Amino acid sequence: MNVVWLKRDLRLHDHAPLAAACARGDVLVVYVVEPELVRQPETDPSHVAFVAESLTGLREALRARGGELVILMGALPDVFEELHRTRPIHALYSHEETGNGLTYERDKRVAQWAKARGIPWTELPQTGVVRRLRTRDGWAARWAERMRAPAVPTPERIPGVPLRELGLEPGQVPDEHALGLPRSAKTGAQRGGEAAARETLASFFADRGEDYARALSSPVTGWEGCSRLSTYLAHGNISMREVVHAAATKRRALEGDLSPHAKRWRMSLAALEARLRWHCHFMQKLEDEPRLEYDNLARAADGLREPDFREELFEAWACGKTGYPMIDACMRALLATGWVNFRMRAMLVSFAAYDLWLHWRRPGLHLARHFLDYEPGIHWSQMQMQSGTTGINTLRMYSPTKQLLDHDPDGVFVRRWVPELARLPRENLAEPWKTPPLLQRAAGCVIGSDYPAPVVDHAAAIAEARVRLAPARRTTEARAEAAAIVKKHGSRKRPTGGGRSGGRPRKTS
Ligand SMILES: Cc1cc2nc3c(=O)[nH]c(=O)nc-3n(C[C@H](O)[C@H](O)[C@H](O)COP(=O)(O)OP(=O)(O)OC[C@H]3O[C@@H](n4cnc5c(N)ncnc54)[C@H](O)[C@@H]3O)c2cc1C
Known part of the structure; x- marks a missing residue:
């Protein structure tokens, strides 16, 4: 069987590993709850709640196409080893992850295990971050090229492996309670899931975004006026490429419109597009220098x-x-x-x-x-x-x-x-x-x-x-x-946003 390992890509659409695995044969879509990550100091119950909401929606979406989402708990690669013993894994698919030290080490262990078992592990990019980048020269052009590419088509049918044959249960979506954590105290948090991500995207381009460039800086206007997409991008409820495409579609719709309304939108789109690039620009730094x-x-x-x-x-x-x-x-x-x-x-x-x-x-x-x-x-x-x-x-x-x-x-x-x-x-x-x-x-x-x-x-x-x-x-x-x-x-856009070394501190902002 082919295993799709979900990480920070909890969506159905524009999902290259899922599409690649489905093209190859029987697919088992797996999310692994790793106790080591639940215990790390960065994890808050609100993260767990967000992931649980995302997994619930994704499971329904997969089932609607004949697939299933299997949720397993344990350390990696042990969980994969157990699966492999149940039924041999032909190939492992996932997105590349620019994670923290723990997930980086975990990925190295999985890579070693896969190599030892002769299982090819295909990791595909989902942002503009480039693996094993040799130079920052030309990075922005590569980013633009990736973002211009069409979204990966969503498989109409997911050839799921019958779980009964594997003696597996789909597994419960783990919320805070199931993981022994207190309930999330963040009563005003965004809700997780692909549907919520798409609603947020749609409302931004319908009207919220018009004054974006002006609304960004204040916590009063920013709540509604910022895109509010970061949480969905971080958990992969929507792909970066789909957000970039939505901005391009909006830009095309404004072509020839010289009204003040269109002018405000153009300013906002320019501000948003710059930030979407920064997203990957900053991630690239950690990718290149994990320390x-x-x-x-x-x-x-x-x-x-x-x-x-x-x-x-x-x-x-x-x-x-x-x-x-x-x-x-x-x-x-x-x-x-x-x-x-x-x-x-x-x-x-x-x-x-x-x-x-x-x-x-x-x-x-x-x-x-x-x-x-x-x-x-x-x-x-x-x-x-x-x-x-x-x-x-x-x-x-x-x-x-x-x-x-x-x-x-x-x-x-x-x-x-x-x-x-x-x-x-x-x-x-x-x-x-x-x-x-x-x-x-x-x-x-x-x-x-x-x-x-x-x-x-x-x-x-x-x-x-x-x-x-x-x-x-x-x-x-x-x-x-x-x-x-x-x-x-350094970004190669200008000498430095920058790159000025030993500069004098700015006046207090
Ligand atoms: C100390 C510090 C820590 C931060 N930590 C994170 C983090 O963990 N995750 C995160 O997504 N953002 C982080 N940011 C960047 C930024 O504050 C958030 O992306 C933004 O506030 C999220 O709200 P939004 O989606 O409405 O963004 P918008 O202002 O609408 O921007 C659109 C998108 O562009 C990207 N973006 C915006 N600003 C930046 C930036 N300065 N650098 C890189 N990408 C940007 C994000 O993907 C964001 O969703 C951090 C900023 C600071 C100063």
């Missing part, structure tokens, strides 16, 4: 923050009690929903890295656990970029006060997620600690008892961070290292 999940990309940054990790500051940040309303609102929104927009993610990390001087690894694990769209390649590359440890990117230090004034001037978002501040006047929201004591009492929000005083002084902390970082970026070795990093990982 960036654990180590500073620029070794010049080694030792800068490691000895100074202050647990109490980390805890305040992680639960949204720093005394900075925009930081706390974003963190609490994330804990409840599994999502915040890009700018607010960057601000959260900037605050951890510069204001609190925390090494990025533990904050990164915390965010990975709470991002429902956790995608290791994007995540760890962005953690390092926003923490100033890539050696090549301009340091971007966000002011939580400015971010609130720019992106939530009426305090809609902050009041929702930090109810302690709900009755504070609008003009006091950005810096509540400056509110006169009488007014604090009148608003039911006494700083230091109802809501924390700032855990650090932003201006002083940023100034100190600049002083601490500068020498490490200016040495000859650091510059040479940065040049090598640009060569290996």
Whole structure:
């Protein structure tokens, strides 16, 4: 039999491994619940719930075409070995995965096992990430070529192997309860599954996306105005190619239309298409250099923050009690929903890295656990970029006060997620600690008892961070290292988004 191993590709459409296996003969579609991955610190019950919803929909879709989804539990490759003993596996099919250290090691074990058993394992790409890439030159053109290719046709009929012959049960879709985890606390999380992904895509291109370019940055407008596709892309409920095709279809529909409405759409489409490319650009970095999940990309940054990790500051940040309303609102929104927009993610990390001087690894694990769209390649590359440890990117230090004034001037978002501040006047929201004591009492929000005083002084902390970082970026070795990093990982679109080494930090954003 031919085994299709589902990983982060929980969909029926544009599924190259499924189509290839079906063309070859009898197919067993398998999803393996791996206890090692359930236990890893990045896993939150919300991830398990999302996968369970995705598997439920996929099982129905497979059954409608004569197939079946078998859910097995255990370590790999042991689970495959047992299957192989039940009935010989002729070929194994899956998508390529740019995962974290655990899945990378797991894939190496599976590859060894398959080789030893003489079972060909065909891994097919599903994004623009290129395996064993030799140079970044020409990468964007390869990305575009892959995305232009037509979607893989969905098999009309899936020649499923009768499970009874294998003595197998389809297996229960494992939810949080079945895996011994608490119920997901994310009551506002997106629902998993191919149908939900397609609805999200359709609503974006029907109307939500028109003001995308302007709505992106604010957590108020971003909730509806961002594409909200990341979670579906991360779990493979929809393919990157199908999203790129949908954007191209929309662009064609606007041809010749000179209305302001069409102009807004064109701006939005350009912004979206750039981001879809970034998705794979960032994943490519982890594919090419897996150690960036654990180590500073620029070794010049080694030792800068490691000895100074202050647990109490980390805890305040992680639960949204720093005394900075925009930081706390974003963190609490994330804990409840599994999502915040890009700018607010960057601000959260900037605050951890510069204001609190925390090494990025533990904050990164915390965010990975709470991002429902956790995608290791994007995540760890962005953690390092926003923490100033890539050696090549301009340091971007966000002011939580400015971010609130720019992106939530009426305090809609902050009041929702930090109810302690709900009755504070609008003009006091950005810096509540400056509110006169009488007014604090009148608003039911006494700083230091109802809501924390700032855990650090932003201006002083940023100034100190600049002083601490500068020498490490200016040495000859650091510059040479940065040049090598640009060569290996830099986008070739412009000299650097970048590639400026040892650059001076930007003014606080
Ligand atoms: C510290 C940090 C960690 C992040 N971790 C993740 C992660 O684990 N998974 C993830 O998908 N995104 C991550 N991002 C990128 C970005 O914030 C999210 O992709 C985006 O907020 C998801 O919402 P959306 O789908 O509405 O995106 P949109 O803003 O509508 O963008 C469309 C798509 O483009 C891609 N994209 C957008 N921005 C970026 C970016 N800066 N880099 C790479 N791809 C991008 C995503 O696939 C996204 O779905 C991270 C950003 C930061 C600063």
